[in-house]
Amino acid sequence: MKIGIGLPTNRLVKPKTVQSLLELVNHTKYELEIIVSTKGYNTAENRNYIASQAIKKGCTHLFHVDDDMIYEPDTLERLIEADKDIVGGLYKTKYEEVQDWVIEYLNDGELKDEIFECSALGTGLLLVKIEVYKKTPQPWYGYVWYENGMVKESMDWVFCKNARKAGFKVWCDPQIKAKHIGLWT
Numbered sequence: 001m002k003i004g005i006g007l008p009t010n011r012l013v014k015p016k017t018v019q020s021l022l023e024l025v026n027h028t029k030y031e032l033e034i035i036v037s038t039k040g041y042n043t044a045e046n047r048n049y050i051a052s053q054a055i056k057k058g059c060t061h062l063f064h065v066d067d068d069m070i071y072e073p074d075t076l077e078r079l080i081e082a083d084k085d086i087v088g089g090l091y092k093t094k095y096e097e098v099q100d101w102v103i104e105y106l107n108d109g110e111l112k113d114e115i116f117e118c119s120a121l122g123t124g125l126l127l128v129k130i131e132v133y134k135k136t137p138q139p140w141y142g143y144v145w146y147e148n149g150m151v152k153e154s155m156d157w158v159f160c161k162n163a164r165k166a167g168f169k170v171w172c173d174p175q176i177k178a179k180h181i182g183l184w185t
Contacts, residue, residue: 001061002031003076004054008046009038009067014181020070027073030080033057044141044155047123051133051140059130066124068094071178078176079127082115086163087171088126094182102180103172104157115173120160125178128163136166 005021007013025032035053040046047064054062063076069091079087090101090111101111102122109118133140140162144153160170
């Protein structure tokens with residue numbers, strides 16, 4: 001098993017994120033391929049590049065982590081053990097005025113105590129089997145825009161919805177918690 005760790009960034013990586021990533025790398029027993037993308041104009045371009053590189057490098061999974069996240073050293077192992085096509089943990093937005101979980105529930109569902117299927121999860125902490133990319137049309141990540149140029153649907157939601165259309169399920173493990181470094185962290 002070869003796990004790609006994808007880090008999209010067009011800014012500085014937060015020191016606490018580096019610490020989390022180093023502790024995770026030190027803790028894991030899997031072969032890792034670190035893929036950092038700094039070339040895209042936006043996060044969707046960076047994630048598309050990272051996913052294509054993970055395929056090219058023969059990875060079995062791609063673990064997306066944002067440049068402003070903190071998480072536990074065993075996060076990757078726990079997500080792999082879930083053995084789901086797409087699975088992630090919970091984290092809140094980084095904005096002080098909006099502290100909602102970055103998740104879209106299925107059928108107006110709610111947060112549960114054990115792993116559950118959802119409609120979409122943020123890619124700030126998300127494990128995807130490479131098979132998903134091979135069977136989901138490209139581009140995997142993109143945005144849906146309002147006429148005024150504002151984002152209507154983020155690249156995370158676009159990816160999850162397209163993967164679901166291709167027959168994959170998205171899962172949330174609420175026991176895996178992470179923090180977005182932001183205004184309130």
